[in-house]
Amino acid sequence: MTAIEFNYKLTGFQNYLEVFAKQLTRNDDDAKDLLQETFLKALIYREKFVNESNFKAWVFTIMKNIFINNYRRNKKARTIIDQTDNLYYINSGTLDTEFNPELIVATKELTQGIESLDKDFRRAFDMYNEGYKYKEIADDLNLTIGTVKSRIFYSRKKLMANLSEYNPL
Helix, strand or coil: CCHHHHHHHHHHCHHHHHHHHHHHHCCHHHHHHHHHHHHHHHHHCHHHCCCCCCHHHHHHHHHHHHHHHHHHHHHHHCCCCCCCCCCHHHHCCCCHHHHCHHHHHHHHHHHHHHHCCCHHHHHHHHHHHCCCCHHHHHHHHCCCHHHHHHHHHHHHHHHHHHCHHHCCC
């Protein structure tokens, strides 16, 4: 595909990409920025596109990945690291959750539900909730990724069944 054909195809999807960007960002200015970044990345990595593949899916994937990366970057940027000696910033907020009886009971029941899980299922579930990726859990427990995903899924399912009174549906 020539550069002109590529550019023509890319601009042909502009309206669809604008709508998708607005759905992702829910903000017109952020959507325009996302669209611009998507065009830029698509043009930079034009050589990586395989002619027989789905161009629309390729461009939409670029946009989705840019959005996810920006979201993660912004989330990290909003994290406050308190380096004061007395941890003033961490301790300055009020903790209403400490005195909420419903939350205390729900937390106890959730903890008991997790502890009631089978040992193998609980280990995979705990590691996932601690932030480990599926591959890391699989490597650590000497399991396949499918088995890890299955154990986490069934652990969630069992917890949801045990805690159905907290489920709003």
